[in-house]
Amino acid sequence: MKKTSNFKLQTRKNRGQVAIIALLVSAVMLTMGLSMSKKETTEIKVNANDEMLKKAFDTAESGINFYLGTGGTNYQSPDSGSFASINTTKIGDGSDKIDFGEFVLTGSSESYWLVNHLNNGDIGTTYFGGPNVDVCGVGYSGLIEVSYFYKTGASFNLRREQYNLNSSCATVTISVGQSPILVSIMPVVNGGKFYVEANNGGTFASQGTDIESEGVAQGQAKKKLNIRQRYKVPGFMVSGMMAEGSILSD
Numbered sequence: 001m002k003k004t005s006n007f008k009l010q011t012r013k014n015r016g017q018v019a020i021i022a023l024l025v026s027a028v029m030l031t032m033g034l035s036m037s038k039k040e041t042t043e044i045k046v047n048a049n050d051e052m053l054k055k056a057f058d059t060a061e062s063g064i065n066f067y068l069g070t071g072g073t074n075y076q077s078p079d080s081g082s083f084a085s086i087n088t089t090k091i092g093d094g095s096d097k098i099d100f101g102e103f104v105l106t107g108s109s110e111s112y113w114l115v116n117h118l119n120n121g122d123i124g125t126t127y128f129g130g131p132n133v134d135v136c137g138v139g140y141s142g143l144i145e146v147s148y149f150y151k152t153g154a155s156f157n158l159r160r161e162q163y164n165l166n167s168s169c170a171t172v173t174i175s176v177g178q179s180p181i182l183v184s185i186m187p188v189v190n191g192g193k194f195y196v197e198a199n200n201g202g203t204f205a206s207q208g209t210d211i212e213s214e215g216v217a218q219g220q221a222k223k224k225l226n227i228r229q230r231y232k233v234p235g236f237m238v239s240g241m242m243a244e245g246s247i248l249s250d
Contacts, residue, residue, distance in 0.1 A: 049221065052217045052218055052220060052221035053217075053221045053223060055081075055082055055215075055217035055218075055221065056082065056215040056216060056217040056221040056222055056223035057215060057223040057225065058215070059075070059077055059082040059083065059084050059215030059216070059217060059223075060084050060213040060214060060215030060223050060224060060225040061213070061215070061225055062075060062077065062084065062215075063075040063084025063085070063086050063213035063214075063215060063225075064086070064211060064213045064225060064227060066084070066086070067086045067088070067211060067213070068211075068229075072086075073085065073086040073087070073088070074086070075213075081217065081218060082215060082216060082217040082218065083215075083216055084213050084214060084215045084216070085213070085214050085216075086211065086212070086213045087211075087212045087213075088209050088210065088211050088212075089209065089210045089212075090206040090208075090209060090210075091206060091207040091208045091209065091210055091228070091230065092204050092205075092206060092207045093204075093205065093206035093207075094203050094204075095203060095204055096197060096198040096202065096203055096204070097195060097196070097197045097198070097204075098112050098195060098196050098197075098204050098207060099138075099195035100195075100207075101193065102193065103191060103192070103193055104185065104186075104187055104191055104192060104193065104194060105187075105191045106187050106188070106189065106190060106191045107186065107187075107188075108186065108187075108191075109147075109184045109185060109186040110184070110185050110186075110194055111182055111183070111184040111185075111233050112133075112182065112183045112184075112185075112196045112204070112207065113181075113182055113204070113205050113206075113207055113231060114127060114128035114133070114180035114181055114182060114183060114204070114205065115127050115128065115179070115180065115181050115182075115205055116205040116206065117205070117206065117231050121231065121232075123181070124205075125179075126205065127179045127180055127181075128174070128180045128198070128202055128203075128204065128205065129201070129202050129203070130174070130198045130199055130200050130201060130202020130203075131173070131174055131199065131200055131202070132171050132172060132173045132174055132199050132200075133171070133172045133174070133180075133183055133196050133197070133198060133199070133202070134169040134170070134171055134172075134196065134197040134198075134199060135163070135169060135170045135171075135172060135183065135185055135194065135196055136165070136168075136169035136170075136194065136195055136196070136197060137165045137167065137169075137192050137193065137194050138192065138193040138194065138195065139167060139192075139193075140165055140167065140187070140190070140192035140193065140194065141165060141166050141167050141190075142164070142165065142187060142188070142189045142190040142192070143162060143163070143164050143165075143187075143188040143189050144162065144163055144164075144165060144170070144185055144186065144187050144188060144194075145160060145161070145162050145185075145186045145188055146160070146161050146162070146163060146170065146172060146183060146184070146185055146186075147159075147160050147182075147183070147184040147186070148160070148161075148172050148180070148182075148183055148184075149180075149181040149182040149183075149184075149237055150174070150178040150179055150180050150181055151178070151179040151181055152177060152178060152179070156181065156236075156237075157178075162188070169197070171199075182233065182237065183196060184233070184237075206231075207230055207231060208228065208229050208230035208231050209228075209229045210226065210227075210228050210229075211226065211227050211228075211229060212224060212225070212226045213225045213226075
């Protein structure tokens with residue numbers, strides 16, 4: 001009788017342990033299931049966010065192209081699901097210092113306009129009004145070649161000089177009767193960073209346009225894209241910088 005009671009007690013105890021184990025296993029599986037479900041939901045959300053950010057970037061890029069093609073500053077996508085707002089800033093317009101912050105390699109050049117440009121990109125007739133321009137290096141020591149373009153009457157002229165900066169500035173003098181067009185700097189030995197600065201009240205014309213486009217997708221995701229559109233140096237000026245001749249006609 002005692003043996004039978006012990007057997008029944010042991011059986012109940014085993015059944016209890018099995019039930020506890022089953023509950024634990026069920027809890028673990030439920031937790032894993034919830035965790036996987038949460039992970040899957042998170043991944044779907046991340047993928048959706050990435051897709052919207054990509055769409056916002058594409059819209060910002062389309063906004064840039066829209067501005068360059070039409071001059072408009074508000075772009076709407078064909079499906080009306082996204083749009084871009086474009087802001088523009090003239091580079092250095094009215095400033096007494098132009099610093100692009102770019103490293104110029106040996107044998108390459110950096111150019112700075114001393115005359116305005118028309119809306120169609122042609123050279124205008126509003127010239128730099130100061131008596132001279134300082135050409136400076138940013139911690140630069142070495143030889144540079146400066147090409148100075150100017151106009152007298154209907155002819156373009158080129159004056160080319162070399163300076164040893166030695167961490168200082170060189171001065172390009174603008175003589176009376178000259179209409180200054182462009183200053184170009186070329187490091188001869190070592191590459192470096194440069195800037196130009198006006199003296200005695202002179203200010204520089206615009207060097208181009210900074211364009212910022214912010215694309216918005218589905219009213220939520222936003223992405224900004226910035227490009228710098230500088231005025232190009234005409235081919236005949238580039239040829240003049242490379243040639244020995246100093247006079248270039250219209």
